[in-house]
Amino acid sequence: xxxxxxxxxxxxxxxxxxxxxxxxxxxxxxxxxxxxxxxxxxxxxxxxxxxxxxxxxxxxxxxxxxxxxxxxxxxxxxxxxxxxxxxxxxxxxxxxxxxxxxxxxxxxxxxxxxxxxxxxxxxxxxxxxxxxxxxxxxxxxxxxxxxxxxxxxxxxxxxxxxxxxxxxxxxxxxxxxxxxxxxxxxxxxxxxxxxxxxxxxxxxxxxxxxxxxxxxxxxxxxxxxxxxxxxxxxxxxxxxxxxxxxxxxxxxxxxxxxxxxxxxxxxxxxxxxxxxxxxxxxxxxxxxxxxxxxxxxxxxxxxxxxxxxxxxxxxxxxxxxxxxxxxxxxxxxxxxxxxxxxxx
Amino acid sequence: xxxxxxxxxxxxxxxxxxxxxxxxxxxxxxxxxxxxxxxxxxxxxxxxxxxxxxxxxxxxxxxxxxxxxxxxxxxxxxxxxxxxxxxxxxxxxxxxxxxxxxxxxxxxxxxxxxxxxxxxxxxxxxxxxxxxxxxxxxxxxxxxxxxxxxxxxxxxxxxxxxxxxxxxxxxxxxxxxxxxxxxxxxxxxxxxxxxxxxxxxxxxxxxxxxxxxxxxxxxxxxxxxxxxxxxxxxxxxxxxxxxxxxxxxxxxxxxxxxxxxxxxxxxxxxxxxxxxxxxxxxxxxxxxxxxxxxxxxxxxxxxxxxxxxxxxxxxxxxxxxxxxxxxxxxxxxxxxxxxxxxxx
Numbered sequence: 001x002x003x004x005x006x007x008x009x010x011x012x013x014x015x016x017x018x019x020x021x022x023x024x025x026x027x028x029x030x031x032x033x034x035x036x037x038x039x040x041x042x043x044x045x046x047x048x049x050x051x052x053x054x055x056x057x058x059x060x061x062x063x064x065x066x067x068x069x070x071x072x073x074x075x076x077x078x079x080x081x082x083x084x085x086x087x088x089x090x091x092x093x094x095x096x097x098x099x100x101x102x103x104x105x106x107x108x109x110x111x112x113x114x115x116x117x118x119x120x121x122x123x124x125x126x127x128x129x130x131x132x133x134x135x136x137x138x139x140x141x142x143x144x145x146x147x148x149x150x151x152x153x154x155x156x157x158x159x160x161x162x163x164x165x166x167x168x169x170x171x172x173x174x175x176x177x178x179x180x181x182x183x184x185x186x187x188x189x190x191x192x193x194x195x196x197x198x199x200x201x202x203x204x205x206x207x208x209x210x211x212x213x214x215x216x217x218x219x220x221x222x223x224x225x226x227x228x229x230x231x232x233x234x235x236x237x238x239x240x241x242x243x244x245x246x247x248x249x250x251x252x253x254x255x256x257x258x259x260x261x262x263x264x265x266x267x268x269x270x271x272x273x274x275x276x277x278x279x280x281x282x283x284x285x286x287x288x289x290x291x292x293x294x295x296x297x298x299x300x301x302x303x304x305x306x307x308x309x310x311x312x313x314x315x316x317x318x319x320x321x322x323x324x325x326x327x328x329x330x331x332x333x334x335x336x337x338x339x340x341x342x343x344x
Numbered sequence: 345x346x347x348x349x350x351x352x353x354x355x356x357x358x359x360x361x362x363x364x365x366x367x368x369x370x371x372x373x374x375x376x377x378x379x380x381x382x383x384x385x386x387x388x389x390x391x392x393x394x395x396x397x398x399x400x401x402x403x404x405x406x407x408x409x410x411x412x413x414x415x416x417x418x419x420x421x422x423x424x425x426x427x428x429x430x431x432x433x434x435x436x437x438x439x440x441x442x443x444x445x446x447x448x449x450x451x452x453x454x455x456x457x458x459x460x461x462x463x464x465x466x467x468x469x470x471x472x473x474x475x476x477x478x479x480x481x482x483x484x485x486x487x488x489x490x491x492x493x494x495x496x497x498x499x500x501x502x503x504x505x506x507x508x509x510x511x512x513x514x515x516x517x518x519x520x521x522x523x524x525x526x527x528x529x530x531x532x533x534x535x536x537x538x539x540x541x542x543x544x545x546x547x548x549x550x551x552x553x554x555x556x557x558x559x560x561x562x563x564x565x566x567x568x569x570x571x572x573x574x575x576x577x578x579x580x581x582x583x584x585x586x587x588x589x590x591x592x593x594x595x596x597x598x599x600x601x602x603x604x605x606x607x608x609x610x611x612x613x614x615x616x617x618x619x620x621x622x623x624x625x626x627x628x629x630x631x632x633x634x635x636x637x638x639x640x641x642x643x644x645x646x647x648x649x650x651x652x653x654x655x656x657x658x659x660x661x662x663x664x665x666x667x668x669x670x671x672x673x674x675x676x677x678x679x680x681x682x683x684x685x686x687x688x
Contacts, residue, residue, distance in 0.1 A: 016536035192360035
């Protein structure tokens with residue numbers, strides 16, 4: 001049976017949710033008559049107010065930690081929303097911990113395990129190049145979510161949720177090639193960045209090769225300077241594209257490996273007095289909302305972000321409840337054709 | 345003295361950060377000679393690797409909770425990044441807890457206080473309409489960050505960081521009026537939404553009044569239907585604007601009270617075959633990155649997001665360390681004139 005909610009009470013009473021909330025909390029800003037009517041309806045319907053506060057009491061100190069690399073990507077924001085909701089639904093607390101690029105996430109996880117009596121860990125984002133031995137030190141269930149993992153680790157040693165970054169990246173670059181583009185610049189993180197960027201770069205190389213397009217090192221672009229700009233951000237795409245345009249290197253298309261960077265690339269092109277896609281085609285990756293709402297809309301690879309987040313939590317709790325051992329799930333992603341790319 | 349970082353070691357050794365990380369973690373994927381060279385440099389420079397993992401050991405179980413209403417607004421994402429970094433810097437853990445629209449955040453805070461032995465709380469977003477008595481139940485230091493607070497609560501009873509939403513909203517609507525606009529639609533949350541939206545709406549009313557523009561109820565627009573769309577989102581702005589355009593109600597400008605909604609409004613206008621700002625001017629609020637990177641760039645009110653986040657943590661820790669009592673800080677915001685508005 002569905003529990004009755006504050007929304008149901010508001011509907012029955014013909015008032016807003018905030019008015020019901022005021023009645024429950026004995027707020028001064030409510031007419032006495034209205035309040036009594038609402039409280040009567042609440043009683044009649046056995047509605048238990050402040051449900052989540054009461055549930056907290058039962059939750060003991062069970063905590064799930066999410067360790068995230070690269071918190072600035074809005075892609076993660078959408079996943080965090082689901083994690084947070086699902087973890088709360090299961091009456092666990094949600095601890096968010098950011099891992100710096102140069103930090104070792106497993107060392108941090110090992111410490112958090114001890115300190116916080118964790119019941120589970122989600123590692124979010126980045127690239128895992130740890131040894132199998134290191135991974136085995138983790139005592140609590142964990143899932144690697146949207147993380148690139150070195151092939152040296154046996155898949156039975158860990159659980160994971162991801163798209164096939166090489167294959168999906170190949171798909172969008174191949175699409176640009178089929179549109180006739182032969183000079184395709186790619187905007188990627190710096191080579192020292194340990195992220196899925198390197199997998200997407202591999203997909204780019206392979207698509208060029210299969211389309212018999214000679215590789216041009218000048219078209220692989222990233223920030224050389226050590227300026228304070230988050231990788232994958234709009235600013236990063238903007239700055240790199242500005243330098244690309246100024247360099248005089250010829251290109252007809254830009255593939256930015258995140259939608260945010262693609263937005264920044266478009267802005268740099270507009271500022272140079274050029275048009276998208278008439279002068280340059282631009283493609284992104286991720287399928288964030290902005291790829292639809294931008295002007296022009298941006299051709300991209302849409303990852304099923306929410307489904308991947310739900311599956312991450314499902315797998316984690318299956319392990320916690322001993323329903324399952326390690327599980328590796330690859331989600332398919334979809335090529336979304338926007339207004340930002342054209343045949344040449 | 346600045347502590348030496350892994351980046352410094354990488355620079356001295358002439359290798360990437362990931363290579364230094366491999367040397368430290370005894371990773372199989374590194375040349376023995378390179379590893380020994382790096383470890384020697386590390387020793388010579390007294391670099392302590394895995395700094396944050398070691399610091400965790402000393403952190404006991406000191407936790408700061410951030411209770412957030414409306415997690416989907418990217419505005420909060422930028423603040424969370426700062427909170428999280430600063431809280432970790434101070435060797436505290438960062439607990440993120442989402443509060444549903446209909447939930448009572450103080451009840452939730454009271455439970456978390458008990459469960460998690462919190463040292464401090466940041467309430468982020470939304471509108472506070474609790475009684476003073478209720479607020480006094482909170483035992484640990486707290487700061488209300490970017491929250492509207494009812495005037496019935498004495499300011500000495502709480503600490504807060506915010507902009508003056510009424511005044512800043514007035515500023516941008518007054519700017520539209522001075523450009524000659526007399527039919528200015530506003531996109532706001534539903535009337536039952538308890539958020540700063542109601543303050544921004546007040547600023548809109550006041551600016552119209554001071555500019556002798558008669559108020560037209562038909563131009564106050566929000567989602568009537570109960571569809572699953574986050575308030576303040578691009579989709580919300582898009583759906584509301586689509587209905588506004590179809591309604592036939594005349595207007596020359598749209599003021600959306602978040603940049604994301606303004607982006608959605610622009611998209612709906614483009615889809616109707618119209619232009620921004622030639623057919624309609626569009627203004628937003630918040631000053632998010634996208635207001636600069638959108639095409640056209642969007643006229644907005646820029647809140648000093650990062651400064652506000654740092655100040656929130658500064659005030660919270662001043663209270664925790666007994667350096668200070670309650671403090672209320674209003675930040676000025678700035679009108680940023682983009683390409684999305686024009687004189688008529």
